[in-house]
Amino acid sequence: MSTLGQKVIYQLYPKSFYDSNHDGIGDLRGIIDKIDYLKKLHVDLIWFNPFYKSPLNDNGYDISNYKEIDPRFGTMADFEELVDKLGEAGIGVMLDMVLNHCSTEHEWFQKALAGDPYYQKFFYLRDPKPDGSLPTNWQSKFGGPAWAKFGDTGKYYLHLYDPTQADLDWHNPDVRHHLQDVVRFWEKKGVKGLRFDVLNVIGKDEHFVDSTNIEEEKALYTDTPIVHQFIKELNQATFGRDPEIVTVAEMSSTSIENSIEYTRPNDHEVDMVFSFHHLKVDYDHGEKWSQVPFDFMKLKRLFFDWQNKMDQGGGWQALFWNNHDQPWALTRFGDPVNYRVESGTMLATAIHLMRGTPYIYMGEEIGMIDPAYHSMADYVDVEAHNAYERLIQEGHSEQEAFAIVHSKARDNSRTPMHWDDSEYAGFSTVNPWLIPTDQRQINVENELAHGSIFNYYQRLIELRRTEQLISEGHFSPLLEDDDQVLAYERYLADQAERLLVLNNFYGTTTTVTLPDHWQGRAVHKLIANYEEEVTLFGDQVTLRPYESLVVKG
Numbered sequence: 001m002s003t004l005g006q007k008v009i010y011q012l013y014p015k016s017f018y019d020s021n022h023d024g025i026g027d028l029r030g031i032i033d034k035i036d037y038l039k040k041l042h043v044d045l046i047w048f049n050p051f052y053k054s055p056l057n058d059n060g061y062d063i064s065n066y067k068e069i070d071p072r073f074g075t076m077a078d079f080e081e082l083v084d085k086l087g088e089a090g091i092g093v094m095l096d097m098v099l100n101h102c103s104t105e106h107e108w109f110q111k112a113l114a115g116d117p118y119y120q121k122f123f124y125l126r127d128p129k130p131d132g133s134l135p136t137n138w139q140s141k142f143g144g145p146a147w148a149k150f151g152d153t154g155k156y157y158l159h160l161y162d163p164t165q166a167d168l169d170w171h172n173p174d175v176r177h178h179l180q181d182v183v184r185f186w187e188k189k190g191v192k193g194l195r196f197d198v199l200n201v202i203g204k205d206e207h208f209v210d211s212t213n214i215e216e217e218k219a220l221y222t223d224t225p226i227v228h229q230f231i232k233e234l235n236q237a238t239f240g241r242d243p244e245i246v247t248v249a250e251m252s253s254t255s256i257e258n259s260i261e262y263t264r265p266n267d268h269e270v271d272m273v274f275s276f277h278h279l280k281v282d283y284d285h286g287e288k289w290s291q292v293p294f295d296f297m298k299l300k301r302l303f304f305d306w307q308n309k310m311d312q313g314g315g316w317q318a319l320f321w322n323n324h325d326q327p328w329a330l331t332r333f334g335d336p337v338n339y340r341v342e343s344g345t346m347l348a349t350a351i352h353l354m355r356g357t358p359y360i361y362m363g364e365e366i367g368m369i370d371p372a373y374h375s376m377a378d379y380v381d382v383e384a385h386n387a388y389e390r391l392i393q394e395g396h397s398e399q400e401a402f403a404i405v406h407s408k409a410r411d412n413s414r415t416p417m418h419w420d421d422s423e424y425a426g427f428s429t430v431n432p433w434l435i436p437t438d439q440r441q442i443n444v445e446n447e448l449a450h451g452s453i454f455n456y457y458q459r460l461i462e463l464r465r466t467e468q469l470i471s472e473g474h475f476s477p478l479l480e481d482d483d484q485v486l487a488y489e490r491y492l493a494d495q496a497e498r499l500l501v502l503n504n505f506y507g508t509t510t511t512v513t514l515p516d517h518w519q520g521r522a523v524h525k526l527i528a529n530y531e532e533e534v535t536l537f538g539d540q541v542t543l544r545p546y547e548s549l550v551v552k553g
């Protein structure tokens with residue numbers, strides 16, 4: 001059995017992977033059809049975005065039945081077959097557990113609405129303020145107020161996300177027991193991994209108060225002390241009983257200190273946190289819906305800070321650039337036009353060799369980029385449409401608002417997987433739910449035949465399995481002031497050998513002076529995205545556009 005540090009996880013967005021029944025939406029049988037492809041990468045686990053019963057208002061993060069598969073994705077028999085067949089291929093299934101909220105179509109919410117007091121206690125129902133205004137001034141993360149009318153009762157229910165995603169009241173032990181039962185249900189089906197959606201917001205204070213700014217507001221419901229208690233209880237009642245199960249908690253604006261506490265093995269909470277600080281370095285003053293170049297030094301400081309402190313504190317983190325909530329990193333931090341292969345492989349190198357568990361989001365391994373959409377009608381996501389409306393209201397022209405949405409929309413990475421260069425990218429035979437673009441150049445068929453990104457990922461995955469420096473090593477930052485190169489070292493307690501990782505983040509050549517202990521050192525190249533042997537270092541190293549060089553010595 002591989003250790004946590006040796007594993008690599010693939011994230012698969014079922015709605016966009018492969019449509020086997022020709023309805024324009026990906027499905028479980030489609031995934032079964034593509035197992036041979038998945039096997040080639042040799043990942044340990046696949047995290048699947050939700051495919052439970054859902055009205056799909058937030059693409060499945062609005063679950064109306066936790067123990068059923070949505071018919072659009074398939075049946076329970078399909079799921080069981082998927083678990084078996086992936087198991088035979090040596091790949092475990094990691095499921096998405098969306099336990100902070102459920103759909104307002106869920107029977108719990110419906111019964112609550114019908115007046116059942118038992119289920120009314122499942123949700124945060126509150127009276128308006130004496131002046132008739134909402135219980136608090138909190139904002140939903142998708143825009144608009146975080147409270148919606150609870151039928152005609154005069155009360156309001158809390159929804160931190162879409163109004164159709166009602167927050168569950170974890171203070172109620174019955175809620176926690178029902179949710180634990182959900183986790184056990186899937187564990188019994190052979191699931192080997194659990195990804196918990198927005199887990200650090202499950203412990204809202206029961207006394208709701210107004211906030212004066214967004215940071216203060218987040219603090220009122222994020223990382224509160226009781227979250228740790230709830231997670232410990234969940235651990236003991238479910239996955240903690242099976243050492244094989246890998247757990248990851250998505251935690252948007254968490255702190256390093258909390259992340260250490262969430263993941264230190266002796267605290268028995270979760271294996272790792274999945275946080276997004278490094279993906280906010282192209283936000284203008286913290287505002288996602290803006291368009292500014294990414295701040296490399298900020299990115300670097302964040303990586304170094306998290307890597308260092310998590311290492312020192314014994315915490316563990318997920319390493320990733322892409323996911324279903326982010327535009328493609330290659331478009332954002334690389335150069336998809338002139339250096340797609342170089343910048344794609346450089347970005348992969350930069351994070352795969354850090355301390356933590358790497359995630360590859362489907363399509364990343366073939367160098368997918370943001371789609372070339374031309375109108376808001378091409379987008380489906382509620383968040384994108386809300387943002388567009390808000391930008392217009394704030395005075396942006398249609399063109400500006402569109403350009404901003406185009407650069408940040410979550411749909412960017414939700415487009416269908418490009419299997420071949422056909423009209424629907426080999427994803428479907430009918431018009432898909434989101435339109436693919438650029439499949440003429442970027443597709444699996446091309447990549448496997450002539451590309452070099454996919455096999456670069458294969459090598460990175462293999463290296464993590466075989467090199468203890470990568471899977472277990474400590475982290476130390478290098479060249480901290482260099483504004484073009486991200487460099488770091490990994491070393492084991494015996495300090496015998498070290499790994500040096502150099503990544504040029506820009507499309508120009510640059511030369512760096514090596515730290516003393518690497519100057520004149522005999523080295524062995526482990527992986528690089530440019531050909532050329534390196535066996536002996538001088539005092540300096542020159543890196544070509546988006547070059548990554550990894551040596552052991």
Ligand code: NOJ
Nearest residue numbers: 058061098161197198325
């Ligand atoms: C995080 C998920 O990744 C995102 O897609 C979803 O919209 C929110 N949580 C709400 O569940």
